[in-house]
Amino acid sequence: MAATANPVPLVHLGLEPGPFHERLIAHNRQQAWMNWMGYASPSVLDTVEFEYFAIRNQSTLFDISPMCKYAITGPDAEAVVNRLVTRDMRKLKPGRVAYCIWCDEDGQVVDDGTIFRYSDTEFRLCCQEPQLSWLEDIAWGFDVEISDVTREVAGLALQGPTSCALLKDLGLAGIETLKPFGIAEFKIAGSEVSISRTGFTGDLGYELWMDPADALNVWDALVAAGRLRGLRVIGYEALEMARIEAGFLLPKVDFLSAQTVLRANRASTPYELGLDWLVALDKPHFNGRRALLDLSKKTPRRKLVAIEIERDKPAHNALVYHRKTREVGMVTSALWSPTCKRNIAYAWLDAPYGQSVTDNLWVEIYLQKEIRWQRRMARCQLVDKPFFVHPRRAATPPADH
Amino acid sequence: MSPRYDAIVIGAGHNGLVAAAMLARKGKKVLVLEARTHPGGMLGDPEFRVAPLPYALRPEIAKALQLDQSMLYAAKPLEVLSFGADGLPVRVSGGLATGVDIATAEAYAALHTRLGRQAKALGAMLLETPPGLGKAKLSETAALARMALRMRLLGKTEMRDLLRIVLSNAWDLLNDEIGDGPLAGLLAMDATLGGAMGPRSPGTVLTLLYRMASHSPHGHGLRVMPEGGPDALVKALSDCVKAAGGEIRTASPVERILVDGDRAAGVRLTSGVEIASPLVLSNASPRVTLLTLLGVEHLDGEFVRRCRTMASKGMVARLDFDLASVPELRGGGALQSGQRLVVAPTMRTIETAFNAAKYGSLPDRPALEAVYDGAARRLSVSAQFAPHDLKGGWTDEAKARLSASVLSVLADALPGVASTVTGSRVMSPADIETGYGAAGGHWHHGELRVDQLLMLRPFDGAAQYRMPVAGLYLCGAGAHPGGDISGAAGFNAARAALRDGVH
Numbered sequence: 036m037a038a039t040a041n042p043v044p045l046v047h048l049g050l051e052p053g054p055f056h057e058r059l060i061a062h063n064r065q066q067a068w069m070n071w072m073g074y075a076s077p078s079v080l081d082t083v084e085f086e087y088f089a090i091r092n093q094s095t096l097f098d099i100s101p102m103c104k105y106a107i108t109g110p111d112a113e114a115v116v117n118r119l120v121t122r123d124m125r126k127l128k129p130g131r132v133a134y135c136i137w138c139d140e141d142g143q144v145v146d147d148g149t150i151f152r153y154s155d156t157e158f159r160l161c162c163q164e165p166q167l168s169w170l171e172d173i174a175w176g177f178d179v180e181i182s183d184v185t186r187e188v189a190g191l192a193l194q195g196p197t198s199c200a201l202l203k204d205l206g207l208a209g210i211e212t213l214k215p216f217g218i219a220e221f222k223i224a225g226s227e228v229s230i231s232r233t234g235f236t237g238d239l240g241y242e243l244w245m246d247p248a249d250a251l252n253v254w255d256a257l258v259a260a261g262r263l264r265g266l267r268v269i270g271y272e273a274l275e276m277a278r279i280e281a282g283f284l285l286p287k288v289d290f291l292s293a294q295t296v297l298r299a300n301r302a303s304t305p306y307e308l309g310l311d312w313l314v315a316l317d318k319p320h321f322n323g324r325r326a327l328l329d330l331s332k333k334t335p336r337r338k339l340v341a342i343e344i345e346r347d348k349p350a351h352n353a354l355v356y357h358r359k360t361r362e363v364g365m366v367t368s369a370l371w372s373p374t375c376k377r378n379i380a381y382a383w384l385d386a387p388y389g390q391s392v393t394d395n396l397w398v399e400i401y402l403q404k405e406i407r408w409q410r411r412m413a414r415c416q417l418v419d420k421p422f423f424v425h426p427r428r429a430a431t432p433p434a435d436h
Numbered sequence: 437m438s439p440r441y442d443a444i445v446i447g448a449g450h451n452g453l454v455a456a457a458m459l460a461r462k463g464k465k466v467l468v469l470e471a472r473t474h475p476g477g478m479l480g481d482p483e484f485r486v487a488p489l490p491y492a493l494r495p496e497i498a499k500a501l502q503l504d505q506s507m508l509y510a511a512k513p514l515e516v517l518s519f520g521a522d523g524l525p526v527r528v529s530g531g532l533a534t535g536v537d538i539a540t541a542e543a544y545a546a547l548h549t550r551l552g553r554q555a556k557a558l559g560a561m562l563l564e565t566p567p568g569l570g571k572a573k574l575s576e577t578a579a580l581a582r583m584a585l586r587m588r589l590l591g592k593t594e595m596r597d598l599l600r601i602v603l604s605n606a607w608d609l610l611n612d613e614i615g616d617g618p619l620a621g622l623l624a625m626d627a628t629l630g631g632a633m634g635p636r637s638p639g640t641v642l643t644l645l646y647r648m649a650s651h652s653p654h655g656h657g658l659r660v661m662p663e664g665g666p667d668a669l670v671k672a673l674s675d676c677v678k679a680a681g682g683e684i685r686t687a688s689p690v691e692r693i694l695v696d697g698d699r700a701a702g703v704r705l706t707s708g709v710e711i712a713s714p715l716v717l718s719n720a721s722p723r724v725t726l727l728t729l730l731g732v733e734h735l736d737g738e739f740v741r742r743c744r745t746m747a748s749k750g751m752v753a754r755l756d757f758d759l760a761s762v763p764e765l766r767g768g769g770a771l772q773s774g775q776r777l778v779v780a781p782t783m784r785t786i787e788t789a790f791n792a793a794k795y796g797s798l799p800d801r802p803a804l805e806a807v808y809d810g811a812a813r814r815l816s817v818s819a820q821f822a823p824h825d826l827k828g829g830w831t832d833e834a835k836a837r838l839s840a841s842v843l844s845v846l847a848d849a850l851p852g853v854a855s856t857v858t859g860s861r862v863m864s865p866a867d868i869e870t871g872y873g874a875a876g877g878h879w880h881h882g883e884l885r886v887d888q889l890l891m892l893r894p895f896d897g898a899a900q901y902r903m904p905v906a907g908l909y910l911c912g913a914g915a916h917p918g919g920d921i922s923g924a925a926g927f928n929a930a931r932a933a934l935r936d937g938v939h
Binding site: 139140169172173319 | 698727731732733734735736737738739740741744897904
């Protein structure tokens, strides 16, 4: 008997090519790919130093298409978005973007992301982790439609001091008047592109959102115009350096989503993350408000702080000590900042350290010198975020550099 | 806004009346708002009651409200007739079963005593606020500890036995102890009545124990129809509210619970009238109270999810038959007023009836509980299983089909009863839902099952009567300890509100 089987569509295994993949391949000398939400995303294309310095001195392109994107539209869209996040979204005007966090009923942070407001009734949420089921829970009972548009919108981050000049070269009239966190619609080489003055580098920069069908067309136009502006395609590693300097937190690295932790005490509150400024307790009820009200009156049991460390060795995965003896915390992200020329890190410190006790803190750094490990206790100081601040980030119009 | 009240109770069901009476007797100015034209909720409609057998009112509550105790003491414990496939009915009163062979009667008596003891130990929590999960108050934990202690005091063997059977199914337990038949059918009926579960479903021993945990002046586990029936009970509770200065307004459906600054501020009626009160107790089901009356915008998403996914599928239809003459029992004699009739010849017939309902169909032979009211010449039947989500909906045709199958099953126990029927009415779970604010048409406002009891009733995070919006309390059967006309939910809710203090 001949075996018969109904043909089953092949399940795609491995990484999926994103909308810019063809071009990324051409630039990716290292062929170092990483998995970002199922997309093949470059970790480094050429040399991380070149890519990093391009962020701070020229212009860079980074494919952010794998970001999770959700369209939230309908008469109750504002109510739903306001119910989701801790910031007061009634104050967000159409054509503006806001960085937000959202919490579970215990006031623990679920994720962070940016909310784009296109009109009174149209929003888009961009974030790292899938949130559809969470959004559906939040929106239940409201007149709103939520759809996952991750695969329907291609995104490119164009970041760096010459990024505005590059866009002007492409004939984008009025791009220089776009303020930080503003959104405007433009055409690049005939393709519709929505541009927001946002980014993950703490520098002058833009994010470009388009139909995936237009992705390569827009890419080619940008790369052509970028020749005289020092444009360089970058990967994740360079961006990671810039984001630490810029004071941005990374989920799964600096904190864990309350939705993914197995141990309940591994989740974090906005107060522990130092994101108090994002919590508007005076707005109408939002998810976690009652728990946050209680938490706001208490001392956080631990706190994520920015520290600056003596000498030059980055404190990856280091433990933090008080008086060199008592273990009081740990480092999550660490970097020798080439631009700031400072040894910087984020660290979790258990109360009261980092809150009422801030002196005599030491970081235990392990160094390997030709297969021999060396331990170094380096003094650290609490400092304010961000580490990297430059007036061009907010200047409107930005200079051409 | 009209004059201010200290407390508003939404729904004049028996739990609402008990809560209102408790508050009024503590000097609160209480207003009870009832959507229907009569107080008493599911007990209250003399034309067609959802609950014709209010036999579980806790004597502690009657005492606390100083109700006329004779109403409960004068009445005799209920006698039950359970019909097998043939022969005379088994007559059961408490642990005494007649009409079965001696060995079965003895085994039944022993089982009844044992389960009764275990139920009494479990029942220690019924008149207490269940502890919060993760953040229990000391007093709440103490109540749980008392229950654990009582379980331990059963002795090692019996506690072990309780822990062995408590999550298992009635089918196995009853087959082991007394064998299948009308006696097991009766107990399995008690274990499954109202639930979306058959005798083989896990957790049905617990629901049986839960039912046996009821308390009467005649002792634990015994049931008593109050003297004068449901009307007398409703009147006694209503009078108690009024005597303490409370006010009951019927035909006043509430449209919205008003919130001001994250606190309950009163209610708005469908007429548009707003009535202010810092304390609102709702006797409507949790889903109706929270999702419809309060509004999801005041609640966290996870809380709303747990509320909307709460199991509350109604599985019982109520049928009333007006009879021209007193029904004759198979094997001779007449069905007496107030006797409880059960037609569930074996556990297997109940399980078979459940099988159809699981998939949204009506069973060919439903399992029945019935009681005859001699004064009104009316036979009131509860038929299971009649799923709320019946395929094709609860059309007149579906009701007629159910009515015919119920009469055909009844004819086994009461030969010729069909020919004496002069009128009939059918109330589906869908009717119970729309008529009584019970989401899903469940007469207990939510299934009584192991994952919806104690600190998980009605659902995790809502078990202490007080809701996230300060000043709002659940006081209905959806809250611990659930339905069965015991009044305990209303009693506990009122005490929780009083304990929480000034509003």
